Amino acid sequence: MPLFCKQCNERRYPQYSELDKGTLWLCNKCQNYTDSEDVIIREQTEQERADIQAKSEEFERTSNFPAEKLSRRKGVN
Ligand SMILES: [Zn+2]
Numbered sequence: 001m002p003l004f005c006k007q008c009n010e011r012r013y014p015q016y017s018e019l020d021k022g023t024l025w026l027c028n029k030c031q032n033y034t035d036s037e038d039v040i041i042r043e044q045t046e047q048e049r050a051d052i053q054a055k056s057e058e059f060e061r062t063s064n065f066p067a068e069k070l071s072r073r074k075g076v077n
Contacts, residue, residue: 002036002037005030006038008029012025013025015033020041023036031049032044
């Protein structure tokens with residue numbers, strides 16, 4: 001499994017790709033994808049980078065919500 005990048009030793013993350021009809025492994029540092037054989041398929045596109053950025057921002061918003069609620073409750077008590 002290509003869990004670590006061959007070039008920079010960073011952790012790779014599995015990403016489902018519509019374009020490639022399968023799961024590819026992304027290195028955030030090198031911004032390229034490998035298949036399950038650890039063969040580099042292609043570079044990450046601008047669009048994919050933007051999508052991932054948007055998704056992580058959305059995740060931060062939703063995961064921050066319960067913490068906000070909790071501190072507000074604390075203030076009332
Ligand atoms: Zn890398």
